[in-house]
Amino acid sequence: MKSAIVASTFITSALAAAGAYQQCGGSGFSGETTCISGWTCTVLNQWYSQCLPGAATTSTTAVRTTLTTSTVAAGPTAPATPPGKFKWFGVNEAGAEFGQDTYPGLWGKHFTFPSNSAMQTLINQGYNTFRVGFAMERLAPTTLTGTFDAAYLRNLTESINYITNAGAYAVLDPHNFGRYFGKIITNVNDFKSFWTKLATQFVSNPRVIFDTNNEYHTMDQQLVFDLNQGAIDAIRATGATSQYIWVEGNAWSGAWTWISSGNGASLVNLRDPENKMIYEMHQYLDTDGSGTNEACVSTTIGTQRLQEATAWLRANKKLGVLGEFAGGANPTCQAAVKGLLDHLKANSDVWTGALWWAAGPWWGDYMYGFEPPSSTGYTYYNSLLRGYM
Numbered sequence: 001m002k003s004a005i006v007a008s009t010f011i012t013s014a015l016a017a018a019g020a021y022q023q024c025g026g027s028g029f030s031g032e033t034t035c036i037s038g039w040t041c042t043v044l045n046q047w048y049s050q051c052l053p054g055a056a057t058t059s060t061t062a063v064r065t066t067l068t069t070s071t072v073a074a075g076p077t078a079p080a081t082p083p084g085k086f087k088w089f090g091v092n093e094a095g096a097e098f099g100q101d102t103y104p105g106l107w108g109k110h111f112t113f114p115s116n117s118a119m120q121t122l123i124n125q126g127y128n129t130f131r132v133g134f135a136m137e138r139l140a141p142t143t144l145t146g147t148f149d150a151a152y153l154r155n156l157t158e159s160i161n162y163i164t165n166a167g168a169y170a171v172l173d174p175h176n177f178g179r180y181f182g183k184i185i186t187n188v189n190d191f192k193s194f195w196t197k198l199a200t201q202f203v204s205n206p207r208v209i210f211d212t213n214n215e216y217h218t219m220d221q222q223l224v225f226d227l228n229q230g231a232i233d234a235i236r237a238t239g240a241t242s243q244y245i246w247v248e249g250n251a252w253s254g255a256w257t258w259i260s261s262g263n264g265a266s267l268v269n270l271r272d273p274e275n276k277m278i279y280e281m282h283q284y285l286d287t288d289g290s291g292t293n294e295a296c297v298s299t300t301i302g303t304q305r306l307q308e309a310t311a312w313l314r315a316n317k318k319l320g321v322l323g324e325f326a327g328g329a330n331p332t333c334q335a336a337v338k339g340l341l342d343h344l345k346a347n348s349d350v351w352t353g354a355l356w357w358a359a360g361p362w363w364g365d366y367m368y369g370f371e372p373p374s375s376t377g378y379t380y381y382n383s384l385l386r387g388y389m
């Protein structure tokens, strides 16, 4: 809120220069690369430079920053993901899917949307990906083939647009576990109809990522395959061809059970005509891998639980993303999380990134909460995570 007010004050006085908190550089950016007086174009990551207050008090800083910016912006031959660098690194944003027993429920009571200022705090530190959970029952309140609720869609779209206008990636995450009103979705055509409507809304936003569904589980494996393939086909048919699609597996999409669950053998056959499909897996480090206990099994459990999935990705020439991971705020988990991230980074030829579970305005003192400025996970893990951008 504060930064929005400051921004509009300065934008009106800006003359052929990027305004306060505006984008001023980054791979693929073609706008103004200098900032208004008193603000400095600061490289936050490869894809995003932003005008931040004050830093340009000496000309040395300004010159160096300008050079860095133009190098980044003018690098058409630079690979999208340099070796050892994640394409996506960020957090889940929970809130719009809350109140899962109460549909549609009330905004502000049963569910809420991400906080723009909290997300901006993370973006300013280099987090570039936000996976925004929502409930299919609120977006499509009558049937999967029915019209979307305009107010819920508007609020969801505002969150997504905030993220992508800030230069980050927004993952649309129907947080539904392959279910709709508690029943397993068995009609693939209905599911395709839902995805046709959703993808149509975001067809022209290249920074949106489509996640077919959160954590299918306890379902027929062929159905999980068919729902994923149906979503891919429906999304591409809308003309949304530039965006990435993240597919998920059965068994809560666990990395550690990717092979034993049958996901590997089945989902290896998914086809995306645009070849922009990413296998999204999740991994927690407590005993049963459910992410419900703040204790981690050991300091090495993060690395151990990823090894099979890494080998599968590489053997099958696939790309993966760790869409959810977390650990409790204690030294054993910290070492385990570090091991997990080190493993992902060392294998960044097949792992494209990772997202912490989870930020969001309503976590209170939740053990993994990552909402700035004071959530448990954020205060304990932010400095560690920032080392992997």
Ligand SMILES: *[C@@H]1O[C@H](CO)[C@@H](O)[C@H](O)[C@H]1NC(C)=O
Binding pocket: 107, 151, 152, 155
């Ligand atoms: C959308 O957000 C506004 C506040 O910005 C709120 O008043 C409204 O109830 C929300 N509606 C839904 C359906 O989320």
